[in-house]
Structure formats: C-alpha cells, structure tokens
Amino acid sequence: MDLREIFQNVVDGQAADVEAGVKTALAEGASAEEILNKALIAAMDQVGQLFEEGELFVPEMLIAARAMQAGLNHLKPLLVQSGVKSAGKVAIGTVKGDLHDIGKNLVAMMLEGSGFEVMDLGVDVAPEKFVQAVREGAQVLGFSALLTTTMSNMEATLQALKNAGLRDQVKVMVGGAPVTQDYANKIGADGFAPDASSATRVARSLVA
Secondary structure: OOOHHHHHHOOOOOOHHHHHHHHHHHHHHOOOHHHHHHHHHHHHHHHHHHHHEEEEHHHHHHHHHHHHHHHHHHHHHHHOOOOOOOOOEEEEEEEEEOOOHHHHHHHHHHHOOOEOOOOOOOOEHHHHHHHHHHOOOOOOEEOOOOOOOOOOOHHHHHHHHHHHHHHHHHHEEEEOOOOOOOHHHOOOOEEEOOHHHHHHHHHHHHOO
C-alpha cells in the first residue's frame, strides 16, 4: 500500500478510503507510527497549508479532519501499545457561557491529527475544569470563544489558574472569531491562533 494514497485520501476527505488504506497498510507491515507521520500528519499539514493559501475552506478542512480521524481510530491502540510519544497533551474547550463548538472541534481534530493527545472539555467550560485539566497533565490549554460577551471568561480562567498556583505550569492559547492578538496579549495568554491550522503550529511552538 502506497502511503501517498492514504495521504491524498485524507486531503480529499475520503474517510472510507482512508480507513481501508490504513487497514491495508498495517496488514502489509507498515508501522502505525510510519502511517501516522507519513500519511495522516503530513496530510493535515498540507490541508492546513492549503487553507492558509485560500485553496480550502472550513467545510473542506472539517471533511479532511474527519477522514484523518477515521484512520487515526485504527492506529491509536497500536500507537499506545508501541509507546509512541505524543507531541504533547492539550486540553481544549469553549469558555463558560459559550456553546459554539465547530471551531473548537476542528482545532481538536487538527491537533490530534498532528500527534497531540487531546482532552476535549466541550463547551460552556467552567474555569475549574481547565484547572483540573492542568492537574491531569495538560501542557497546553486552548480557550475558544465565538461571542464577544464570553471573551472575558478567558481572562477569568487565566485568573483561576493563577489562584490555583498553576499558571506557570501550563501554556495557554486562545482563539475564536472575535479574539485578536491584541486581546491575547492584554490578558496574558501565551499564544493566539486565528484559525485551526495555525492552532497546530502555535501548540507545537508552545511545547517545543
């Protein structure tokens, strides 16, 4: 099985073909790590690049991420078994008061496709849940907000981390439609991602 075929099927968003390709590649002796790096992660990097160049849009990115996920589901148990090290542990959630999840879900899938272990905390996430995620080993927290009225809860969550004495143990990145680099600087976040593809790059730089 040519891994470039799996790569292309991820980019094209063909979930069933990705799943079949991963199964075939494993049966033919390719390692889970090789398939992850050369097919899935490489493909999601390409998808991110195409998005930034304006060649792909959010719906196509979501479809590609779902196709990648279909392949990843088969690899996960094998990657755990063989002790493949994850790129890092990221906890992500939409902040308290905000129920929007499409952007957050896409970021979670992109991160997972890039080799991160992702704890998806869901939507309307109270500061205490983010604090707990750090206690459970999260190295990076991702705060998402789509409403200007809920952005202040990003700052409140950062304050909760300080109150718990955990702020210096974790990196925090923020994103969402109304969020800007200026706002990230103002509240003291470590990183800002304007979209899902850059979120992966920011997370990599934060754990580097």
